[in-house]
Amino acid sequence: MIRLDNISKQNGKQLLYIEASASLQRGEKIGLVGPNGAGKSTLFRMITGEEPPDEGLVLVDRGVTIGFFSQDVGEMSGRSAVAEVMDGAGDVSAVAAELAGLEAALADPEQADRLDEILERFGEVQARFEELGGYALEGKAREVLAGLSFSQEMMDGDVGKLSGGWKMRVALARILLMRPDVMLLDEPSNHLDLESLIWLEQFLQGYDGALLMTSHDREFMNRIINKVIEIDGGALTSYSGDYEFYEQQRAMAEKQQQAQFERQQAMLAKEIKFIERFKARASHAAQVQSRVKKLDKIERVDPPKRRQAMSFEFQPAPRSGEDVVNLRGVHKRYGSRVIYEGLDLLIRRRERCAVLGVNGAGKSTLLKLVTGATEPDAGSVALGGSVKLAYFAQHAMELLDGEQTVLEALEAEFPRAPQASLRALAGGFGFSGDDIDKRCRVLSGGEKARLVMARMLYDPPNFLVLDEPTNHLDIATKEMLIAALAQYEGTMLFVSHDRHFLAALSNRVLELTPEGIHQYGGGYTEYVARSGHEAPGLRAA
Structure with a gap:
């Protein structure tokens, strides 16, 4: 369906592709992998024709439709989320918009003198909408949005009022509803909660077109793809099988x-x-x-290219008391919405508690209560003796000073630390060479997350509270973080949608339900085995 034939591409001084070739056939579901900056997004743009290769050909079979989801979703406002999603299906969305306008006109007393004219047009437009399968399409659009965790209110509200993360879900829903012959998905798993992620996984497993995608979630990739294309040193190398098999094959070849x-x-x-x-x-x-x-x-054999593995080791944290945090009779509401009513919870030393719950169950609120970022309406939250807490919040990256360099940001946090020690810390989190002099405003989401982590973990706390710490992190950085946290001797309370992270680090699960907190010892793996769910309300695959 799509062939890349001896393509070469240069971006500034960087050679991304050198006479590279690959193909995407009908029914193939391919994971595109490679280090950050290797040219994955550029490859998508070459396939869609947004950017030509410098040399070589990108060949797309005649009549093949392509849907491309990227992190750059563009402007959205003035329409409902449903209308925006249906827009991907072509004419039907314009007809739907006119129909909505006519419905409003029928209810407008100021247009009563035009009633016959409006009714006649309404009948014509409604007939056209039915002819195009509009009502069925709207139902499907709502189904896709519901799968991505939209409430009815969000579906019908102005898309312009949604946050960037929710707009990305709208853009993703648009491609999914379109069901093109080929889907190109650039990091579709970013900004999704666990429930949406599993729904998307099931949707893509049932999708009969060809798929080329990138993702920083190895579990998600493993369950969908049947082939891997690796970008490395300007070449494209294909491996049959899932991500796990690719890793084994790559290690063997190396x-x-x-x-x-x-x-x-x-x-x-x-x-x-x-x-x-x-x-x-x-x-x-x-x-x-x-x-x-x-x-x-003699043709010389090159040594295998070794990807530089990041590594970070915790300094021993001071020991806390046995009771790390105790919540008693906690009440919390936002307006008329009750989040907690009489919540009792004790977290003890060296527990690693993963917090699960559907959207709006109060996961982030629990973390804010524990860290003191928000106060309970009633009840008490008490930290235990000698507890030294560090909190990674979802907005933590926005608090970095954009004008500071990476090194300056570390120096500001630890003014007495030797510079050699801070440089070693930066290197452990992937900032080596000139990267340490980058200003925070030019850092990618993943780089900002790494810098915030480095600042948190240098002077080690004994109680880590983490809200979606793996958002924006690539697979290699996640592996480094998991390896470091596995050695950590303190206590953890965390929310994550990454199942590999959940399974590797939790030894207790707190599932937030309307009936209260359901608790599972043994961590996420035990939770899945005992509940039959990978996320609240979803059957295990």
């Missing part, structure tokens, strides 16, 4: 290449030693000459 490289290096060293030893002897001149020619003809 091991084989390393062994081949070492064998060749040993052979070359032996030949060079012979040449050096006998080059001055006339009696060995022919042999030396023969070996020099042989060496010139």
Whole structure:
């Protein structure tokens, strides 16, 4: 359906692709992987024709429809979320907009003198709407939006009043409703809660078109894709199978290449030693000459490219008391909406509590109550003895000073720390070389999240409260964070939609329900086994 034929592409001084080739066939679901900045988004833009390759061809079969979801959703306002989603289906959305206008006109007393004219037009437009399958389409649009956690009120309200994250869901819903022959999805799992993520996973598993996507969620990719295309060093390499199989294949290929490289290096060293030893002897001149020619003809094996793995180790945190935080009889409401009524909860030392609950259940509110970011309407929240708390909030990245460099942001937080120590900290979180001099305003979402984490974890707290800490983080950074937190000896309370993160780190689950908190020991894996759900209200796949 789509073929990339010997494409080359340069972005400024960076060579993204060098005579790279790959293809996307009907029914294939492909995960596009590679380090940040390798050119994944550029590849999508070349396929859609937004950006041409410098050399080579991008060939799309005639008649193939392509739907492209990117993180840049553009302007949205003046229409309902439903109308915006239906807009992707073509003419029907214009007809729907006219129908809505006519309905409003019928109810407008100031237009009573035009009633016959409006009714006649209403009949014509309604017939056209039915002919285009408009009512069925609207039902499907609402179904997709509901799957992405929209309430009826949000579906019918002005899309312009939604936050950036919810507008991204509208843009995603538009592509899903369109059901094109080929879907290109650039990070569709960003900004989704666990329930929406699992719904999207099931939707894409049932989608019969071709799919090319990027995602920082390995569990999500694993369950959808049947092929991986890796961008590395300007080349595109294809692997059959899911993400896990790709990792195994890549590790095996790297091991084989390393062994081949070492064998060749040993052979070359032996030949060079012979040449050096006998080059001055006339009696060995022919042999030396023969070996020099042989060496010139040998195609050198390169050592495998090793991706620089980030690593961070916690300094030992001071020990807290056994009771870390105690909530007693807590009441909390926002307007008429009751979030908690008489909540009792005790979190003890070294517990790693994952908080689950449907949208609006009060997950972030619980974290805000615990950290003192919001006060209870009644009841008490008490931190235990010697508790040193650090809180990663969803808005934490907005609080960085845009004019400070990465190093200055660390120095401002720890003015007495040796610069060498702060540079080592920055390096552990992926800021090496010139990156340490980048200003915060030019950092990507993932870079900002890493910087906030670095500032939190340098002087280690013994109680970590994390609200969606893996948003914006790529797979490699998530792995680093999981490895670091697995060694952490303090207490954790966290909300996450990343199932790999949940399973690796939790030893207790707090599920927020209208009836109160349901608790599960043994962590997320135990929760799935005992409840039969991967998220509240959703069956395990």
